[in-house]
Amino acid sequence: MTLTMYILTLILLIISFTTNKIKTKKALKKAWKAFEHILPEFLVVILLVGLLLAIINPELIAKLIGPSSGWFGVIIAAVVGAITLIPGFIAFPTAALLLDGGAGYMQIGAFISTLMMVGVVTMPVEIKYFGKKLTIQRNLLAFAFSFVVALIIGLVVTSI
Amino acid sequence: MIKLLKRYKIFLLILGATLILMLINRPLGIKALSVTVYSFKEMILIIPPIFVLLGLLDIWIPRETMMKYMGDNSGIKGIILAFIIGSAAAGPLYGAFPVAAVFMKKGVKFSNVLIFIGAWSTTKVPMFLFEASSLGLTFALTRLFINIPGILIIAWILSSMTKKETIETIYSNASKF
Known part of the structure; x- marks a missing residue:
């Protein structure tokens, strides 16, 4: 996927460059300015991810949302998913392992949902563009919505 | 310089916290740092095309x-x-x-x-x-x-x-x- 993005970007960049050099230069300048503008927040997010994942590791997650943890487990799973930011290719296999370890589909549904939709560590970036109020509202709504996701996944997946 | 320091204030603060963690609990600190290095690599790899596309979109x-x-x-x-x-x-x-x-x-x-x-x-x-x-x-x-x-x-x-x-x-x- 990253490769596709690079190829697409490169093709567009070449088209842009052959059409208008000055405009392309301007676009690249814009790209750099936009990046430099948000870089401090990006670095904060990356450090926070490191600190959080050192403390909340897969073993601890497994302990917290293990078998028969029930609704309490769903809440814990949602909270853990909300405050951590785990790349997909680590998150999904971890979730699969948790399922094998006996965690319920409802807990995993809540965990995956908040992991992707709610971003406590990415809030510094979101606030810079959308302001505090809207950022908090969006994250709260997404958090609440994740329980709906958990409930329906629990109903659908376990009944099949 | 002061402006730059101010912008990166929170980053430096958390970097300091990570280094302190390294001193108190070495394995945990190393783990945090290795995850950070990993995410940094991810950022360096994935972010550039996003911003270049964003620049092209803005101009064209x-x-x-x-x-x-x-x-x-x-x-x-x-x-x-x-x-x-x-x-x-x-x-x-x-x-x-x-x-x-x-x-x-x-x-x-x-x-x-x-x-x-x-x-x-x-x-x-x-x-x-x-x-x-x-x-x-x-x-x-x-x-x-x-x-x-x-x-x-x-x-x-x-x-x-x-x-x-x-x-x-x-x-x-x-x-x-």
Whole structure:
């Protein structure tokens, strides 16, 4: 996927460059300015991810949302998913392992949902563009919505 | 220099905290640092094309075009486009916000910006394939089917809850970047 993005970007960049050099230069300048503008927040997010994942590791997650943890487990799973930011290719296999370890589909549904939709560590970036109020509202709504996701996944997946 | 220090104040503070953790609990500190180095590599790898595309979009696509397809009167067309662009994206959620800022600068409707962010956060195509292979097709499909109305509802609630002045402030803020 990253490769596709690079190829697409490169093709567009070449088209842009052959059409208008000055405009392309301007676009690249814009790209750099936009990046430099948000870089401090990006670095904060990356450090926070490191600190959080050192403390909340897969073993601890497994302990917290293990078998028969029930609704309490769903809440814990949602909270853990909300405050951590785990790349997909680590998150999904971890979730699969948790399922094998006996965690319920409802807990995993809540965990995956908040992991992707709610971003406590990415809030510094979101606030810079959308302001505090809207950022908090969006994250709260997404958090609440994740329980709906958990409930329906629990109903659908376990009944099949 | 002082301005630069001020901008990176929080970063330096957390960096300090990580180093202190390294002194108190070496294995935990090393783990935190290695995850950070890993995320840094991810950022360096994935972020550049996002920003270059964002720059090209900003320079080449006229505001009128963006408004026609995704602006206030774009209707269902704008909603579908917001979903498609968000779902086709690669990269972590924090990459979505700078792109959203350019969308706002180009006059994309606020609810469509929110739909775009929702789609980027949770209905990305590569992620869906990965999810289906790790957790099963039923799991991934169920989540996708709940997420589509969920993203729309969240976007609708947020855009009707937010005052017009607040939206205007966010838009004028976005045009500065």
